[in-house]
Amino acid sequence: MSQKTRIWIVVAALVVVAAVLAGVGFLSQNQATQAPATTPQPGMIHLYVNGSFAANLLPAEMQKLPAATFVDKEQGKTQKGYWLRDVLQLYVKENALSPSTQITFTGSRQGTEKSATVTWAETLDPANHILFSPSNDGTSVKIAATMDKLATRDNWIQGLTQIGVQTK
Amino acid sequence: MSSPVARPHYFTTFELILLTLFSALVVVDKIVLHLPLDLPGHSGITWMAILVVARGLVPKAGALSLVGLLSGLLAAFLGLGDLGAIYTVFSYLASGVGVDLIALFLGGVEPIAAAALAGIVGNVAKMLVKTGMAVLLQIPAGFVALGLLYSFFTNTVAGLLGGLLGWLLLRALRRAGFFLYLAEKR
Known part of the structure; x- marks a missing residue:
């Protein structure tokens, strides 16, 4: 040959x-x-409201949201994605959310689970830049922000698997 | 009485040292070099260049699989990659095996087309393994579906550039007499 x-x-x-x-x-x-919207589907990010499963986060729905960016404090790089407040409002009615509502993100990186909690008031604050950010290759999603507790790569929630919303 | 004749090893010690150094270089590249490109697989530009140069300097089947395995193990121990050690080892190994197979099929990486294809296949193999493992391990990767073809395209372009860069480096090394120096060392 x-x-x-x-x-x-x-x-x-x-x-x-x-x-x-x-x-x-x-x-x-x-x-x-x-995919059935009533049960958690493997390979998708799951949203729980007050401990009950609420939705699988659908990539197609995210695309309807306006794109968002911010420059991270740590390395000065532009982070791209969607504002978390917009993502949550796709699945949770705004009147169900109060400023004190707790939003907990859980992620898995290198086999270790990690989580962080913010309030709805912090999510709405534009100065915090809380971003739902799919990775470049589309294989994972991270939660990044400029607020102190989520400002560095160590604090970001990478490999997001679940978002929990506690309204009560 | 005849004395037992030692069977020659497949790789010489010098070649093994070279391949180990290239493995370390792959990991250093991944840690230190960050190209300001916001594209999936862009690290393949320098990564594949290193692999093509390694295959050019040690033109033996299996050389790059060894580099892939060693760099994967090294990267896993250094905590590189987002999704755990096994994921890291397999994705690095896939690049090495990909370049190895193409070099074997095309008879080396000296021709420019072979080097370019080796770069492309190495980078795409890494992407395919990553995607496959994300699906197998049921990692929340619903976003993969949106970008599979896009990711394939950017990985192909990065691999192509890496292969060409590696070919240029090999040519420069040959012109500088490095291959003659290596022949003496072997």
Whole structure:
């Protein structure tokens, strides 16, 4: 087999992989949209309100939200995503949220679970820049902010798995 | 009485030292070099360049798999990667195996097309393993669905650039007489 033929075989294999990924992406997106909203679905971020399961966070719904950015204090890099307040309001009615409502994020990084809690008042404060930020490769989501308790990479909640809202 | 003849090892000690140094370089690159690009897989530009150079200097099948495994273990011990040690080891290993397989299939990374394809396949292999593991481990990765093809495209471009950069470095090393120096050391 000539070198040229081998090169074309590799290129063809890459094209096949791209086609498969496009198909898988399309199917996953459809599956995510059609997943039952009443039970936590594996591989999705779960939202609990007062201890009861409320929703699976759907990527397609996030895309309707306005994009948000802020420059982090630690490294001066631009963080992209959606404001957490906008994300929560997709699933929880605003009149159910009071300034003292507690919002707890749980994430898993390097096999270690980590969580942080903020209030709804802190979430609404534009100076805090609390961001729901999908990673560049789309394989995880982090909660980042400029407020002191979430200002550094050590404090960010990376690999977000769950958001808990405690209104009472 | 005939004395037992020692079977020659597949890799010489010098080659193993070289491959170990390249493994360390992959990890150092991941820690220190941060390109100001907001694209998935962009680290592949320098990562794949290092792998292509390593394959050019140690042109033996399995050399890059060894670099992938060693750099993965090193990265896991240093706590790199977001999703645990196994995830880190497999994604680094995938890059090495990808470059190795392409170099084996195309007979090395000396031709520019082979180096470019080795870079692409190495970077895409890493991306595929990461995505596959996120699905298998049921990591909340609902966002993957939105960007699989986009991520494939950016990983391909970064891998291509990395492969070309590696080819240029190999050419510069050859012109500088580094290959003659290596031949003496072996």
